[in-house]
Structure formats: C-alpha cells, structure tokens
Amino acid sequence: MSTSPLPHDAPVGIFDSGVGGLSVLRHIRAQLPHEHLIYVADSGFAPYGDKPEDVVAERSLTIARFLIARGAKALVVACNTATVAAVKLLRARFPEMPIVGVEPGLKPAAATTRNGRVGVLATERTLAGAKFLKLRDEIAASTGATFLLQPCQGLADQIEFGELDSAATTAMLERYIAPLLAQGADTLVLGCTHYPLVQASIEQVIASCGARGVVLIDTGDAVARQLGRLLEAGGLLRHVDAQVPARLEGYTSASATALSAAFNSLVGIDPPVQETDFAERSTVGHI
Template sequence: MILDSGSPIGIFDSGIGGLSVLRHIHALLPAENLLYISDAAYVPYGEKSEQEITARCMLIAQHLFAQGVKALVVACNTATAASIQKLRAAYPEQIIIGMEPGLKPAAACSNNHVVGVLATQRTLQSEKYQRLRDQLIQETQTRFVAQACVGLVNLIEQTEMDATELEQLLHAYLQVMANAGADTLVLGCTHYPFVRESIESVYARLRPGLAAATIIDTGIAVAQHLQRLLIQNQLQNLHTIEDTTHSASIAAYTTGDVTHLRSMLNKLLQLDNCPASPLQLAE
C-alpha cells in the first residue's frame, strides 16, 4: 500500500488512556487524520502477561497497517514496554512510536533529586523501565520512588468515576512519595493525565506549605517526536491547512462497549460527534 501525506495516523491503547496522547497529537497536528483503537476487551494491559500484551499489540498493529496508516503510536506505557521491539522488528519500514515514562525530564527538573513515578506494575517490572532508571540513578544521582497504582486505570475507565474512591486511591499511592520528599511526579501511564488535577490536589495536601510538585506528562513529547518523523519522511499532512473546505477526521474503534467509548470521547475530549464503531480482531 502506497502511503502519502493524507494517510491516517494509527493510535491505540488498552482503553481510553491513549486519548490523552491523541489530544496532544490533534492539538499539535490538526491537519492529520487519526484512527484510534481502544482494546477495551482486554483493559487493563497492566494486569496481563507480557505474552498476552504482545499478542494484542501485534494484532492491532497488523489491523492498522492494513488500513494504510502512515505511522503507529503505541499510546500505552505497558504495551510499549512489552512489545515495542517486536513491533519494530515485524515492521522495520514503518514509523512506530511508543511511550516512555518521563524519568529523564523528571530527573532534569527535580530540585532535590527525588522523583515519584506513578505507573502500572507491568511497566515498573519491565526491563526497559528498570534499565532507564538505573542509568539515570548513576548519571544524575536521582532517587526514584515508584508506585504501582493498582485499580487506578479501571477507575478512570468508568463513565462516572467515584470521586471518593479516586481520592482514597491517590492518597494511598502518593503518601509514600510525599514521605520521601519527591518534588516531581511522573505520570507513567497514559490514563493518569485525565486525573492530573486530582493528583495535584491530593499531593498538595500531603505536603502543606511546600511548592507544588512538577508533573511530567510525556504525551506532548510523543506528539512532537511524531511531527519530527513525519517531516523527515515527507509525510506531514498540510492539505487540510491549505484547503479550508476540508477538515481532518478522527475515527475511534473499540473491542469493548461502543456506547462507553462515545461517552468518554465526549467527556474527556469534548468530541461529541466523533464516529465510534465496534471492532472485532481475529486472533
């Protein structure tokens, strides 16, 4: 299949978390057509084995490349850690971008060299994460206080999130970071930016009288990296910028409940007219 600048960009996650990355991509590259897949039948990836996650990622990548996407964004830290090398090996000619917990920018901006990392257990256990952490510990003498946030993804996936339950979870998970004195927090899962305000509020109460913590969300860095690669490969779509009669499209698909995805597109991104459709992927 021949790609051109008008070909779409594929983005996927285990659920709605990757919409936080799509939000940054759409803001930076408004002329690009976007295809989003929520693999909600398998959410959350963080509780699955590496083999299961990789199998799902390969299946979704195969589907998106068959649709003619010019770039693939793995908008999930857990999926990136488990499968990015295998995806790039399987599709060496394709643009494939993954997520990486923002440990490096966090270490660079932390004043006291104590950084809290909120992520899934699978991400924290991955060789990719641990290798980067160990490297930065040696290079920057930064202390990373990691916390696996069990249950947080499932809570964020709910159409009507329980505010009390969210508060209790965040208090428990952030307490260890406050005790350690972390002045910078890494959102190591693409779901977490959707509760960023709650994280900031709870953390501020755990550290009364101290300056607000710096929050690292790597979604915008992913969008910027995508833009650079599209320009390098002469694939950035400028047509809809030049032609005001045509606008870029966003289409969403899910292996789970379509009504839920439509609701979350409206709630999280204010995309009340974004087409959302069911998707079946043959194993």
C-alpha cells in the same frame, strides 16, 4: 508503510488498552491538527497490566495489523505496558513505518527535580519491566536522581470506568501519592497514559498533603513532538487542505457508547466510533 497513493494523506493509528491513550491523542491533535487519526481502545481486553508480556505483545501486533489494514502511515503505542511488551516487536515487523511508543518521563523528571527525589506512578508491570528498570538505572547513574517507584494497582481501571473524581479514586490517589510526598518527592512522573486524565484530582491530593511546588511530568507532549519529527523526516506530514479537514475515528473491542462518552467528556469531541474484534470486519456502533 501505507499503500495509499498519497501516503502523507493517510491516517496515524493510535492504540491503548482503553481510554488512557486519549491523553496522548489530545497532544497529537494540538500539535498536528491537520493529521487524520484512528484511535483504538482495546477495552474488551483491558487491563493489559495483569496479562503476560507475550500476550500483550501478540495483542498489540493484532491491533497494529488492524490499523495498517486501514491505511495507517504511522503507529503510536499510547500505552506504557504495550510499549514495554511490544514496541521492539512492532518495529521489527514493520521497519519502514514510523512507530512511537511511550515510556515514563524519567529523563525530563530528572532534569526538573530540585532536590533529586522523583516519584514514579505507574502500573506494576511497567515498573517491573526490564526496559523500565534499565532506563531508571541509566538515568539515576548519569544524573544522581533517586526514583521512588509506586505501583498504582487499580487506578487505570478506575479511570477506565469514568470515575475521575469519585471518593474511591481520590482515596486511591491519596494512598499512592502521600508516601511519595512524605519521602520528599518534588516531582511526580505520570507513568501511565491513563493518569493525566485525573491530573486535577492528583493536584488536589498534593494540595491536601500540604505539598507545594510539586511538578507533574506527562510524556504525551513529547510523544506528539516525536511523531511530528518522524512524519516530517519521512515526508509523511499531511498537507493543509481546507477542503478536507482532519478526520478522527474510533474503534473499540468493548462498548462504542462508552468510548463515545469518553471522547466527549475527556477530549470534548464526538467522532464516529465502531465496535470491532480487530478482524477484518467491524460492526457499526455509534456514528
């Protein structure tokens, strides 16, 4: 837990392999507007999806320690791959700290689908993970839903590069989404936190395929609600303080300029950002 004498006033730490977690941060800011936040984009180590699970777990532990050293009272693992690899480890190492992970929204998708056919867009590592496959089997058995799995190689990288509506990104989306729609999927799970950032392009591809009434499932809202529940249960919700507005700061293992641009274009804000290697000392990037 935070060592702050007023732990409720401490920040919430959020991290992802890059800018994808900003889709989760948007929901957290909307639902918990008084909370101080620290966002870490590990873009210098991205993508996580092509690295061994133990490497991602160790990296996640390093970033968690970095955030805790900066007073974080709770952690949000805003990355599906890191959640699969590390959330169990993080909870074991920091048992007193609220820790929220993300996972593809199979349960809400099964409750939403009208014809029982759900497409799941995610990274190859997420779809191959034992935790995901166990969840899929359990929900399929209890609901009768059929989950059509579509690995989206390279899509998170395109989003990380800022190509949200480029021709290359659109072609990639068509290649991944069209087969799911052809198989009758009426619900699509956005199983990587990067993917909601191209929701407009996804909707255009769905429309170009002639599909109607397709529902997109983004779990960022559920993550923010769970964080709020855990903070309230632990007495850690920050009190409203008109004199001290909520702060947001960012850290990145790559370019501070790039993360600042992502904050501006994807969230519409301009917080201070620093470059760091996640050791104790950081170098100032954009302030």
